[in-house]
Amino acid sequence: MNIGDLLRDSAKMRPGHAALIYEGRTYSYGELDRLTDRFATVLQVGGVQAGQVIGLLLESGPELLIAAIGAFKAGVVPNIVNAMLRPEEVRVIIADSEAVWLLTDAERERGLQSVRERLGVRRIIIVDSEIPSSDSIDLCSAHHEQRSPIDSPAVPPHPQPLSPEYRGEGSKQVACLLYTSGTTGQPKGVMLTHLNVIDNAVQFARVHFGPDDMLLVAAPLFHCWGIINGVLGIWAAGGTAVVIRRFKADPVLELIEKVRPTQFLGVPAMVNHMTRSPARAERDLRSLRVIHSAAAPMPAELISALRDDWKVGYAESYGLTEVSPVITTTPAEEMRAGSCGRAMGDTELKVVCPEGRTLGVDVVGELWARGTAVSAGYYKRPEATAEVFVADGWFRTGDIVRMDADGYVFLVDRAKDMINVGGxxxxxxxxxxxxxRHPAVADAVVVAAPDPVLGEVPRAVVALKPGAELAAEALIAFLRPVMATFKLPRTVEFVEAVPRSASGKALRRLLR
Known part of the structure; x- marks a missing residue:
């Protein structure tokens, strides 16, 4: 079993159907299947062995998808790197993964010169370079003769079609490395198997997608939410993925009106920007039925805006890279206010106290998960793996939740982000x-600040809407009637934009 089956099987069933739309160009399933086969051959002819790692430092687009799927087909392990990272951050991740090749674009290749000798890779391949050479390749072209050795008679392996149980020989082999964001510490390489990824994409598709759906994937493809539940999920259903290189609210609203997607997959910050854009009222967005969000909780005010103003369904999912990544989701019509859904697929969930005892209904504690979604652990980090991948197959998420009698999960917060105010x-x-809830606020995040008496106190970092004015004292006065005194922020810092990762998570460690 191989992740490439998700594309290959859809290519067999509907080869001429649109699999991918990107910047005005449409790629059929048949075309993408051929392009990914060709890149698998490039790897084999280039001497990259099955099980070896290649780094992919690319923005969202067909190049990233073709390289990743081609690597899967060849049995090579892609390390898909956040394209927004700085050179030294890239160096740490590429060197840690022991990648033998690195694929990137010309601009990023130039930026890596200061760390080139410490990357550890044998070759850097420039994707779609304007200067043809032995170290450049145009992944999206059907004609590569002058750019790379893909005309070799070598043929990439063709795995057997998926079984009904999605479990076959090789399914537990490591398929890819995805490094954690590092928002709470040094990034760690999560080892996802072919079974992890296929099962997560297929199970998510069973809940949300059909063959006639067109999904606009606004989440970055170097994030597991975008590539696994977005692109691979819609491909598992035989539908169409619409991909953008970078998110900007007004161009995306224009794109929705133009290509008419039925669903949208992103993160709360994106929905926030689109909801508050003056251009939204000018666009015809009636093709949208559902908006999907994950990576961070969606504020209740935004959920109300989606349902009341946008007139669309809202479906929130929850997970982490370590669980492939989604373990809870629910169709939009079954969502409950404040919830991120119920267990997906064969996932088992329990809420646990600090002593390891399972808690009852609606009691707050740490969420643990078990099932096919749980990954193989951290690459070369046995101690870190043992800390969170514990006995009997359970994974400790580190997230504080409560779970109701029907299994709906309500995320309270990250255990590591909890602020201890004098106990x-x-x-x-x-x-x-x-x-x-304040009408002047566009975005906000609360972090801990040291206090000589209480140990820690809350500090708010707030971005205001364009043209809005708000004093710190006025915001605290707004909060005081509805919030316990110990929860009130002691200080408020106003910023142009709250710093967030590419996946939409607030960079709390940086703010602290």
């Missing part, structure tokens, strides 16, 4: 939800 627990999301 009182403050979960940042509780405070952020109330801050979002």
């Amino acid at each position: 009182e627990k403050v979960y940042p999301r509780d405070v952020e939800e109330v801050i979002f």
